[in-house]
Amino acid sequence: MIQKETKLSTGATVSVNNDRVRVDLPPSNSSYQSISSAILNGGCQVFETSSLTHVINYKVPSTYDGLNPSPQRLLANFAKKEQINHCNNTVGMLTAASMETFAHSSRSATGISIDVIVTAGLSNSRSAGADADFFMIREEYTTTDIDTFDERQKQQMMKPGTINTIIVVNAPLTQGAQVEAYAIAIEAKCNACVDHNVTCAKDATKLAMGTGTDCTVLISHKAVPNCGQKVVKYAGKHTIFAEMIGQAVYEATSKAIMTNILYLHYNYATYTIHRWFRTFLGLLMGAMPLIPPKPMMPIPRAPLNVVFMGVAKVLIIYFFVPLPDKAKLLFAAVAWDRYLREPPLTFHPVCIAGSMISACLSRTPDRVYNNPLLGFTCGSVLLIFMFFTMTLGAWAFNECVDVISMQVPSLAREYMKGYYNASIDVASNLLAWILKLLLLKSTFSLQLLCILPLQMAKFIERGQIDDARDQLCWLCSRDPSKLGPSDLAGATLESLSENLSDGFVAPLFWYVLFGPIGALGYRVINTLDSRVGYRGKYEWFGKPSARLDDVINYIPARITTLLLALSASVTIGRKRAWKGLQNAWKDQHQCESPNAGWPMACFAGLLGVKLNKEGVYCLGASGKEPAPVDIRAGHRVAEVAGGITLVIAVVAVMM
Numbered sequence: 001m002i003q004k005e006t007k008l009s010t011g012a013t014v015s016v017n018n019d020r021v022r023v024d025l026p027p028s029n030s031s032y033q034s035i036s037s038a039i040l041n042g043g044c045q046v047f048e049t050s051s052l053t054h055v056i057n058y059k060v061p062s063t064y065d066g067l068n069p070s071p072q073r074l075l076a077n078f079a080k081k082e083q084i085n086h087c088n089n090t091v092g093m094l095t096a097a098s099m100e101t102f103a104h105s106s107r108s109a110t111g112i113s114i115d116v117i118v119t120a121g122l123s124n125s126r127s128a129g130a131d132a133d134f135f136m137i138r139e140e141y142t143t144t145d146i147d148t149f150d151e152r153q154k155q156q157m158m159k160p161g162t163i164n165t166i167i168v169v170n171a172p173l174t175q176g177a178q179v180e181a182y183a184i185a186i187e188a189k190c191n192a193c194v195d196h197n198v199t200c201a202k203d204a205t206k207l208a209m210g211t212g213t214d215c216t217v218l219i220s221h222k223a224v225p226n227c228g229q230k231v232v233k234y235a236g237k238h239t240i241f242a243e244m245i246g247q248a249v250y251e252a253t254s255k256a257i258m259t260n261i262l263y264l265h266y267n268y269a270t271y272t273i274h275r276w277f278r279t280f281l282g283l284l285m286g287a288m289p290l291i292p293p294k295p296m297m298p299i300p301r302a303p304l305n306v307v308f309m310g311v312a313k314v315l316i317i318y319f320f321v322p323l324p325d326k327a328k329l330l331f332a333a334v335a336w337d338r339y340l341r342e343p344p345l346t347f348h349p350v351c352i353a354g355s356m357i358s359a360c361l362s363r364t365p366d367r368v369y370n371n372p373l374l375g376f377t378c379g380s381v382l383l384i385f386m387f388f389t390m391t392l393g394a395w396a397f398n399e400c401v402d403v404i405s406m407q408v409p410s411l412a413r414e415y416m417k418g419y420y421n422a423s424i425d426v427a428s429n430l431l432a433w434i435l436k437l438l439l440l441k442s443t444f445s446l447q448l449l450c451i452l453p454l455q456m457a458k459f460i461e462r463g464q465i466d467d468a469r470d471q472l473c474w475l476c477s478r479d480p481s482k483l484g485p486s487d488l489a490g491a492t493l494e495s496l497s498e499n500l501s502d503g504f505v506a507p508l509f510w511y512v513l514f515g516p517i518g519a520l521g522y523r524v525i526n527t528l529d530s531r532v533g534y535r536g537k538y539e540w541f542g543k544p545s546a547r548l549d550d551v552i553n554y555i556p557a558r559i560t561t562l563l564l565a566l567s568a569s570v571t572i573g574r575k576r577a578w579k580g581l582q583n584a585w586k587d588q589h590q591c592e593s594p595n596a597g598w599p600m601a602c603f604a605g606l607l608g609v610k611l612n613k614e615g616v617y618c619l620g621a622s623g624k625e626p627a628p629v630d631i632r633a634g635h636r637v638a639e640v641a642g643g644i645t646l647v648i649a650v651v652a653v654m655m
Contacts, residue, residue, distance in 0.1 A: 009106045009113040010170040016102050021057040021117060022082065023166055028221065030172060030229075032089075035182050036217035040075040040092030046222055047089040054090045055217055056082065057119060057164045059099055093215040095162040097121030100263060103255035107244035112232070116185075116248040117166040120256035122264075124161030125193070125208035127200040133212065135461040135628070162213045163189060163256070165249060169220035172231040180235035182218050184242050188249035189216070196257050197275055204278040205305065294467065302339065310339025318433060326653045329433070330511065333441040334646050342445070349442045353390055353524050357382075357531050368541060375540030383528060383545045390524045391517050394439060398516070405432035436516065443519035444507040446642040449499050450635055456492040457631040460485050475499070477534065478613070489626040490611045493634050497564065497603035498596045500638050502526055505563065506556035508649040525549055550594055557595035560641070561602045567641035568606040572633065580606030583620050590617035607634055 005015040013024045025032060032047040034055075047053045058078050069077070075092035084090055097119045106115045167185055190209040200206040223231040235242050258268075265271035302310070317323075317332040345351045360382055368378050408428040452474055459468035468488045469480035475495035483491065506526070510518040529549035532542030561584050569577035583605025584598050591597030597619070604611045604620030607630050611619040 006104070008104075008115040008168065009108055010115045010168045012115065012168050014104065014115075014117055016099055018099055019059050020078070020082075021099065021102060021119060021164075021166070023055040023117065023168060025053040025055075025168065025219065027052065030224065031222040032219055033173070033178065033222040034091055034217055034219040035178050036091055036093075036219075037215050038091045038093045038217055039071045039215070040079075041090060042215075045091070052084070052089070053219070054079075054082075054084050055092075055166050055168075055219060056084075056090065057093045057095055057117075057166065057215075060094050060096055062096075091217050091219070093162075093164045093217065094213075095119055095121060095164050096123075097162055097164070097260065098263065101256045101259045103252045103259065105248045105252035105255070107248045109240055109244060112169070112171045112241065112244070114170075114244050114248050115168045116252040117168075118163065118249075118252040118256040120163045120253065120260045121161035122163075122198055122208075122211065122257065122260055123201065124211040124213055125198050125201045126210065126212045127203070127206040128209050130200055130202040130206070131458075132461070161211050162215065163193075163210055163253065164214065165189060165216040165253065167216070167218045167245065167249065169218070169232075172221040172223040172229055173235070174223045174231055174233050177223075177232045177235040177241070178218065178220065181232075181241070181245050182216065184235060184237065184245045185216055185218060185249045186210075188246040189214070189253050192250050192253035192257060196254065196261070197272075198257065199275055199278055204281060205303070301341070306339055310335065313339065314434075314437070318430060323650070324654055326515065327650045329437055329440055329516075330508070330653065331646070331650055333437050333444075334446070336437060336441050337445060337447045342448070343438045343442050349390065349394065349439065349520055350523050350527055353386060353527050354531070356386065356389070357528060361532070364541075369537050372540040375538075376543055379532065379538075379541040380544040382541075383525070383548065386524050386528055387521055391521045394517050394520045397439060398436060401432045401435045405429050440511065440516045440519060443511070443516070443523045444504050446504045446639075449496070449503050449642075450639055453492050453496045453631050453635050453638075456488065457628040457635075460488055460631075461628045486625040486627065487612075489628060489631055490609070492631050493603055493607065493609065493626055494600050494611050494613075496631075496634055496638055497560075497599040500564070500641060501553065501557045501560035501595070501599050504642055505560045505645050506553055508645055509556045509559065510552070512649055512652045522552055525552060553595045557598045561598040563641040563644055564599060564602050564606065564637060566644060567637045571636050571640055572606065576606045576608070579608070580604075587617075587619045590619060592616070603634060603637075606637065 003017050005013060007013055008023075011026055013026075015022050015024075032053045034041075034045045034047070036042050036045075056075070056079065058075060060074070064074070071094055075094065079085070079090050079092065098121075099119065101118075101120045103118045103120075104115065106113065108114070165185060167181075169181070173181065193209055194207050198208045200208045223229065232241050235245065237246075261268065261271045265274060301307075313335045314332050317328055317335060321328055321331065323331065342348065364378065368374050405428050409425045452471065456468055456471055456475070459465070459471060465485060465488070468485075469483060472478065472480040472483070472488060472491055476491055478491055480488065480491070507519040507522055510522040514521070525545060525548055528545040529542070532538040533546030533549060534542065561581070565577040565581045565584075568580055580602040584602035587601035587604070588597035591600065597617070600611060601619045604623060607626075608620070608623050609626040609630050610621055610623040611617075611626070612621075
């Protein structure tokens with residue numbers, strides 16, 4: 001049980017118990033002024049001089065959901081309980097941190113005293129610019145102190161964990177000095193977080209600068225011009241006043257953070273181990289997906305530490321993982337996909353196939369497309385030509401790589417003689433293996449599959465609807481010009497589920513059966529289908545590739561449905577997974593494709609959303625309209641499903 005009261009050097013009184021920190025400033029001849037990010041009476045305020053002025057830092061009950069009552073109403077009710085006037089002269093903050101983390105520091109010079117009180121929770125730690133959790137920017141400004149949120153916004157409420165700071169100064173500050181001092185206090189808090197290596201809860205590879213719900217209150221006497229009053233005019237970093245503010249805030253914040261660390265981790269050594277583990281786990285997960293800020297922009301480069309982790313992981317798999325060559329190659333290709341960039345587009349087999357298809361289409365006269373028999377015949381010829389050209393090219397590439405790996409060491413023995421050593425054998429074999437790895441990697445992309453839906457979610461969350469419409473062209477061929485936010489979210493989920501099958505599960509399925517040549521052959525057929533396998537101009541010309549694509553995706557599409565349900569049982573619950581399977585069985589026939597409906601209908605069921613394409617299908621008709629939060633949930637399900645696919649594929653090639 002905490003219960004203490006202390007008289008501060010500034011003349012204020014601070015009292016602490018298990019529920020709150022309360023600072024009482026005595027009546028004064030001059031008004032008090034405050035600048036704060038507090039919930040109750042935040043912003044810039046001026047308080048009466050005839051009565052006590054208060055600052056309260058209230059610890060919310062563990063059952064509080066952040067909504068009922070509203071934070072303002074909760075603080076007002078507590079102020080009444082404390083028998084203080086919450087309307088006119090009280091600044092109020094909320095925290096979920098234990099009052100055990102209470103820390104106090106003070107500084108005095110030339111008759112000016114500064115007292116700083118801090119409580120610290122770190123579960124909501126954030127670096128500046130970390131991805132948002134809450135996306136409502138503009139709200140109706142009322143005096144009713146009521147916040148309204150729907151169920152999805154409740155899910156986006158921040159986790160508890162706050163660093164709350166109260167700074168009391170016993171001297172008048174000009175408005176400029178007040179703002180400068182406030183900025184110094186924030187910087188000092190950030191320094192304390194960095195020096196204690198507090199990591200961002202969103203990305204453990206980055207240091208946090210505080211938490212997502214920090215509040216800071218700076219309260220002082222109000223400066224009145226032309227009345228002979230001695231005031232603090234400046235608070236730049238070169239001034240003694242800034243020194244006192246910075247040192248006091250840093251010291252109190254450091255004490256509070258250390259208390260929190262010891263409370264959670266018992267000692268600093270275990271905290272350090274925990275932090276190292278989180279950082280390593282963050283590197284292991286990669287800084288991916290790295291999302292371009294605008295549609296059609298190149299994917300940003302991964303940080304060097306992530307690239308290093310990717311290279312290390314590939315080399316560890318090559319040298320130390322005791323797996324058969326086929327399983328080892330697949331494992332390393334997925335690791336490359338996670339951490340490193342795609343092969344150069346100039347040499348990317350799928351891009352080469354796309355360029356060849358474009359060249360053929362540009363040279364094909366319209367009469368071929370207009371004649372069903374001629375179109376079907378020419379489409380069949382193109383399909384056969386593309387399939388055998390690309391697969392024979394891949395076979396020749398693998399043969400050349402094998403020859404080079406064998407010939408380089410022998411040539412080195414002959415011409416280098418005294419300088420030759422076994423490392424040349426190792427290097428040539430490693431180079432050959434990496435070239436084969438890149439060929440396999442080019443046949444799938446789980447990482448790109450994850451990047452584009454998250455980019456769509458970001459655009460929709462931030463109201464960038466035009467950007468979302470432009471980006472949708474990367475995911476599907478639907479006309480986005482008239483699609484609203486829910487339609488865009490639905491189209492994204494449809495593409496995510498279907499592309500998981502086409503872009504990852506199916507290539508691995510055919511790799512297990514026929515090796516890299518099988519995976520590449522599948523990608524060629526699938527690429528051709530995506531270019532010409534739809535109704536309209538290419539209907540008969542694209543029919544051979546469309547029908548063959550239906551055949552080769554028949555089993556992978558149904559496997560993908562089962563994988564999504566299995567993943568959902570791990571990530572969002574078994575009931576949702578079962579609902580997904582039921583919905584897949586019930587609704588899959590609505591889609592024209594015999595395959596696409598299975599993963600799409602399963603996704604609709606397990607996420608509880610309605611995926612609707614006007615006049616074509618409505619999967620999960622009883623579900624809610626899809627939103628960005630559903631895209632993020634679907635992304636997580638798809639990512640875990642990809643991991644399960646890898647494990648099953650590795651086991652299969654070992655059998």
